Amino acid sequence: MRISSLALSFGFFAFGTPSALAKNNLKLEKRLGASPSSATRSLESRIIGGSNASLDDYKYIAYLSVVGRNEFKCTAELIAPNVVLAAAHCLSIGGVADSSKWDQIQVGFGAVKGTASDENTYSVKNVVIHPSYVNREPYNNDIALLFLEDCVDPDTAVPVEIDTNPVNKSDTFKVAGFGYTSVNGSPSTTLKELSLSLGRQDYCNALFAEDNAEGKIICLGVSAGSTVCTGDSGGPMVGSDGSKIQGISSSIITVNGKGCDAESTVAIYVLLSYYWDDFI
Template sequence: MKFALVLATIAAAVLAQDASPDNNFIEIVGGTEAAVGQHRYLAGLKASATGTSSCGGSLIAPNVILTAAHCTGHKLSYVVVGSHYLSGSSDGVPAKVVKEIKHPLNNPKTYANDVAILVLDRNITTIAPVRVSFETVPANVLTWVRGWGTTSSGGAQSSVLKEVSVKSWDNAKASIALAPNKVDATMLAAGGLKGEDSCQGDSGGPLTIEDAAGERLVGVVSWGIGCAVLNKPGVYGRLSTAQAFIQPYLPKT
């Protein structure tokens, strides 16, 4: 996973030397600062209401955040939705997490089905949820990832929201590139250009497609081998295979 805790620096240094999946909480490497006030559905998961974000997430309903399963169980009891900044909540909407629900088939060893739902203590009505898409994303599709993760493997987190565009991979080719780790059907690989990737602290954050059909969420940041390593894509939880789990939490239309 790509989770930015205090131990992330140590873990990232070790993981950079072997072929094990990076199970730290992840950040954007090689991207640019996102425009202030856009993509406000992004959420930062925090241990305290005014602390720094350790994982990312996306508002998918007024009181529901979609994140990575590996971001649960770490006492990240607060979220701030709509903030541009890593710390605090002055420009966002804070809420408390009252329930964490991991995908029932989540495998914490392989990161299969690495998606989870966070239920909030309030409805957030001033920020529109992102549209969730269960489309199957093929190879060579341009996608976007955003977060406050580290700007290099084991480095410091970004103080502002960053973004980078990455192209999707074929799962079989991604499995070869990331061997012996398997990119299974519940995963979506993207990236692999040296210098552009998600990294520690971006975990759980959104992978989106943005084209003439609009912006839509298709994945969540999950795991990788190091950060921004040439020909080694980052891996995301694929939402198309988690529809039965996610659909009940979406707004009824």
């Protein structure tokens, strides 16, 4: 197998430029039994093979949409009455990272409706993207905070607590999102969830050795019939009891040119405990 690219969890976008960590032609054949290849990061992440989630278990869940772009969706979380946690690349890919475009961002709760007239939809007054995030491969520090114009009605959504302790990598984690439910499908209007555990560390370390060692990310194992994919970017990763959020979805490493439909690969989740003191 060969690692051919990294895919951001918004959609199927392949980048022509190899990852800086790959230094062009990253040779993996000795370790992975493959021919030389470049490693890049692309944009995919949705839940395939999951089950319908109860919104009672995800009272904090949110989705991001952009006015005039019906095809654009990302998943997010309410972490304070007027603060939403999201993947930074969602803002860049959505074309709304610049302050002049913030009024185009819609944040909805409870279901994917994406209409400005929806009483569960809120506007954004300020966005803070992690200062070390750069919108090019490998897209490290893929995390952002959105400050809403108004506090969310507690009858609509309730902020989730962030787990500030390092994760136990031997745990099984639940992930959720509003992303596609099939490779060639469309975003789900029903929240989906999936249980995942630690994935192949050789794949993970081929692109994220330093971040993995520092506890900035975790690589969870996914496969063609059981994975996150387009639309799940920013979606939560929670522990077995589901009471605290531990990470958010960022990307998928594609293998042999396949991401969500790869036989076996890893999904990258940003770990929030690392960012608690200096960003969140």
